[in-house]
Amino acid sequence: MQIGVVIVAAGRGERAGTPSEGPKQYRMIGGRPVIARTLDAFLSWPKTGPVVVVIHRDDVGLFNGATAAVAGIERVTTTFGGATRQQSVLAGLKVMAGTGATHVMIHDAARPFIDHPLLERVATLLEAGNEAVLPALAVADTLKRGTEGRVQETVARADLYAAQTPQSFRLSPILDAHERAAAAGRNDFTDDCSIAEWAAIPVTLAEGSTDNIKLTVKRDIAMADERLSTHDLPDVRTGNGYDVHQLEPGDGVTLCGVLIPHDQTLKGHSDADVGLHALTDALLATCGAGDIGDHFPPSDPQWKGAASRIFLARAAEIVRENGGTIMNADVSLIAEAPKIGPHRQTMRETMADILGITVDRCSVKATTNEMIGFVGRREGIAAIATATVVYRGRA
Incomplete structure (x- = not known):
């Protein structure tokens, strides 16, 4: 129909x-x-x-x-x-x-x-x-x-x-x-x-x-x-996302769409990009569209080793199908290593390209866990993401 x-x-x-x-x-x-x-x-x-x-x-x-x-x-x-x-x-x-x-x-x-x-x-x-x-x-x-x-x-x-x-x-x-x-x-x-x-x-x-x-x-x-x-205030919605993946021996990690050489790799069904996974969940949250597992279940073999930019691009598409305009995307990476600073600008540009927004609307930050907990022991990397979306047609 x-x-x-x-x-x-x-x-x-x-x-x-x-x-x-x-x-x-x-x-x-x-x-x-x-x-x-x-x-x-x-x-x-x-x-x-x-x-x-x-x-x-x-x-x-x-x-x-x-x-x-x-x-x-x-x-x-x-x-x-x-x-x-x-x-x-x-x-x-x-x-x-x-x-x-x-x-x-x-x-x-x-x-x-x-x-x-x-x-x-x-x-x-x-x-x-x-x-x-x-x-x-x-x-x-x-x-x-x-x-x-x-x-x-x-x-x-x-x-x-x-x-x-x-x-x-x-x-x-x-x-x-x-x-x-x-x-x-x-x-x-x-x-x-x-x-x-x-x-x-x-x-x-x-x-x-x-x-x-x-x-x-x-x-x-x-x-x-x-x-x-x-009364016609803009329908501004904010979504949050969190993800964590275990580290294991390897030759590099993919974070916010950028492969960084490293003596470990992130374990996961896809490329285990915690930054883009968290941001995908944040975007889906703004229109009540579930989470990344609902759309890309790890039990589905087609997503084995898949690039996480696919997940983020689909989340952005779902937002737009629901009348949303993405205004801002912010990712905080929590890791003892590798160093994020040298790759931050490339990460922002990658996110902007996937989301179809300007770089000034994309932010990537990084912090360590002060050697506390699983992050501090270099057992895993975590990410927290926030997305802001304005929706139309809700007057």
């Missing part, structure tokens, strides 16, 4: 302010455009496949400017929308049909607070074989029906839900439904699930999110800006 995403961003947003203020999806909230925050949430979600954004023909410059700093924007395809949301969605679905996606999430650009847990809930229901999934919240307010300024009756709220997006579907049936609705001249549908209902596609409810609000009027945008300006 491959989940594509269609983000609808072709509207004019007349209720959100004056024309001079521009469409609401390009307004600034918390110092960033609304659409940039929406894209961040999807592009940092590991299950996101092809992304199509449907924009207005007049908004090419606005879109390019608003999304220039979005990580992964090169994965996004744009197409032009129509006069109605329904026409814009159809345009996006037609482009999505050529990408190889099997399923599609259709989302409003003006819902920038979509989060990964909601996306996971929807994806789980799609994976279970449901044709259509609607994230929704049970209506909590008392509802009234009124005409000409007077209440006519109270509407029972039992079994009533407020629909949200992304409304998600198996791609082929919803594309067919949209095309049939267009051919029938039906342009009165208010959302994609109503088209699915018309086409007899069963729709399954998923738990929505109270944060997943749609910015509709100018006050919504002001409140979103206030919320983010006050």
Whole structure:
């Protein structure tokens, strides 16, 4: 299953302010455009496949400017929308049909607070074989029906839900439904699930999110800006790692990716690089992805004698798949010998190359154990590592 995403961003947003203020999806909230925050949430979600954004023909410059700093924007395809949301969605679905996606999430650009847990809930229901999934919240307010300024009756709220997006579907049936609705001249549908209902596609409810609000009027945008300006702290996470390997007679040790000639070697299933092993665990800790043994078990013969840079590179990849940006990597080596100082710069450069970050973000330190314990007796070498990662899409 491959989940594509269609983000609808072709509207004019007349209720959100004056024309001079521009469409609401390009307004600034918390110092960033609304659409940039929406894209961040999807592009940092590991299950996101092809992304199509449907924009207005007049908004090419606005879109390019608003999304220039979005990580992964090169994965996004744009197409032009129509006069109605329904026409814009159809345009996006037609482009999505050529990408190889099997399923599609259709989302409003003006819902920038979509989060990964909601996306996971929807994806789980799609994976279970449901044709259509609607994230929704049970209506909590008392509802009234009124005409000409007077209440006519109270509407029972039992079994009533407020629909949200992304409304998600198996791609082929919803594309067919949209095309049939267009051919029938039906342009009165208010959302994609109503088209699915018309086409007899069963729709399954998923738990929505109270944060997943749609910015509709100018006050919504002001409140979103206030919320983010006050509470949108960066999601900075720090992970720690520790490793130790026994020393035995040999001709050299590999530490932080650098082979150092020595009268001993480190014993282990791989190259026993305690520095990179500890740093691998530190990175995995920042996104709760287990430890090095979960991904590269010593019982697996394919890792016999393997270079530990393979493990560290995969940990960095897992971090990025989860929306993380590695900011800093620090390793402390604890050994009586060999001398680390002459090799420290090469170690830092090696780490930077593996992680894809600059050398100034990599640190290697060394200390002895003052001849105390197993390290002091030259029976082993230990390492402690710390990694700092900033995660996106968690607002």
